[in-house]
Amino acid sequence: MTSYSSPVTGYKKIAVIGANGMLASMLCDSVPKSVTLHRFDLPELDITDADQLNTTFAELKPDVVINCAAFTQVDACESQREMAFQVNGAGPGHLATVARNIGAVLVHVSTDFVFSGARTTPYVEDDMTEPISAYGESKLQGEQAILASGLSDYYIIRTSWLYGPGGPNFVETIIRLATEREELGIVTDQFGTPTYTGDLAAAIWRLISPITSYSSPVTQHQSQITAPYGIYHYSNSGVCSWYEFACAIVxxxxxxxxxxxxxxxxxxxxxxxxxxAERPSYSVLSKEKYKQVTGDEISDWRYSLDRYFKNRS
Ligand SMILES: NC(=O)c1ccc[n+]([C@@H]2O[C@H](COP(=O)([O-])OP(=O)(O)OC[C@H]3O[C@@H](n4cnc5c(N)ncnc54)[C@H](OP(=O)(O)O)[C@@H]3O)[C@@H](O)[C@H]2O)c1
Structure with missing residues (x-):
């Protein structure tokens, strides 16, 4: 059992932004009982509109703001750079300023694409960032805007290769293409780790569990934790290429x-x-920090894929 005292007890009003998206849907579906959830998405709330954020959150005064809103179409970010930097870069900065003003904790989701992929060993949280795409650059700018905002109570969670219910993603694309085509060519020289939104959502609730008295259904851990604020990496465990991932799906x-x-x-x-958009050829994230802080193990990507399929139909 891991036992720490909590820096953030007593708050339970949680705002999820980008609530109609793939990860946010899973977060909303797995919300701990002790939480009052407030969901926001376009068009009623736009994270690029600082005034709108101020007004909305000064009134609501959430204890935690979880930002899943992003411009996630990696290739479209190349041709729509301005939009990418507004949503992925400036937006998180506005949210951090609002969170600081109302005394809320900000949870922000970022990406393995902040790294160049030139390495062959897992990236830790303070490894040098060096994005090679407009999406990666814009997401890095979002992280930097949070750090520059003066907000100290934040979790930035970098993740990779997300799939889950309710979103276009690689798993669903392969499932569809496998019924439409006789042959599929899949890239075999890019390596990373798939992440099931069910596991990432549980990890996010776990990180803020001092607030919600939440224990992970994945690990059945009952221990209380204190997760120091800062940057965390979270994906499933293991490594594969897109080709190996596709083989496992088929x-x-x-x-x-x-x-x-x-x-x-x-x-x-x-x-x-x-x-x-150029992709990192290797973007495996080290999860040692998350594991140390929570005491939790992280399930292997193949095991989580199997769980996704069992829950899917
Ligand atoms: N998907 C991946 O493989 C992956 C990998 C690593 C990290 N991530 C990160 O994980 C997070 C969640 O990803 P996801 O795949 O779940 O995203 P998603 O399904 O694309 O959902 C994003 C949501 O944000 C909304 N949104 C876009 N612009 C907005 C704005 N200006 N204001 C408010 N809401 C806005 C979108 O609305 P519309 O649909 O109407 O635009 C959508 O509902 C993102 O931060 C992403 O960068 C994703």
């Missing part, structure tokens, strides 16, 4: 006796599949 489909058109998954290189 294996799940075959085990479920799904009717597939697909005959062959072909490993291809990044060069054979050019996209507007």
């Amino acid at each position: 294996e799940q489909l075959r085990n479920d006796n799904a009717s597939l058109k697909l005959r062959e998954l072909k490993p291809i290189t990044t060069a054979e599949y050019p996209l507007p």
Whole structure:
């Protein structure tokens, strides 16, 4: 059992922004009983509108603001840079200022794409950031805006390769394409870790558990924790290429006796599949800090994929 005293006891009013998105939906579906949840998304709340944020949150006075709002279309960020930097860069800064003014904790979700991918060992939280795409740059700017805001009570959680119910994501794309095409070429020279939104949502609730008296359904941990404010990495554990991830998805489909058109998954290189935005070739995140602070283990990406399939239909 891990036992610390809590720096943030007694608050339970939580605002989730970007609430219609993939991760936020899972957060909202797994909200601890002790929390009163307030959901916000476009068009009623726009994180690029500082005045609107001030008015909304000065009135509501949430104890925690969880920001899942983002411009997440990585390739579109290349052609819509201004929008990317407004939403992913300036928006989190506005939220941090509001959080500081009303005394709220800010939880903000960021990405493995803040790293260049030039390494071959997992990235820790204070490794040098060096984004190679407009999306990654804009998300890094969002992190920096939070740090520059003067807010001390924040958690920035970087994650990778998210999938879950309710969002376009790689798993759902492969499932669809496997029924439409006989052959699929999937990139085999980019490595990372898939993350099930169910696990990330549980990890976020776990980090702020002193507020909600929450214990993770994944780990069944009952211990109270104090997670010092700052940056955390969270993904599932293990490493794979997109090709290996696709193979595991198709294996799940075959085990479920799904009717597939697909005959062959072909490993291809990044060069054979050019996209507007460059991707890191290696963006595995080290989760040691999260594990140490919470005392929790993190499930392997294959195990979580299996759970996703079991819960899916
Ligand atoms: N998906 C991944 O693979 C991945 C990987 C690493 C990190 N992340 C990060 O994880 C977080 C959640 O990702 P996700 O995939 O769940 O996102 P998502 O499904 O794209 O949801 C984002 C939500 O934010 C809303 N939004 C966009 N601009 C907004 C604005 N100006 N004001 C308020 N809301 C706005 C979107 O509304 P519209 O749909 O109407 O635009 C959408 O409902 C993001 O911070 C993302 O950068 C994602």
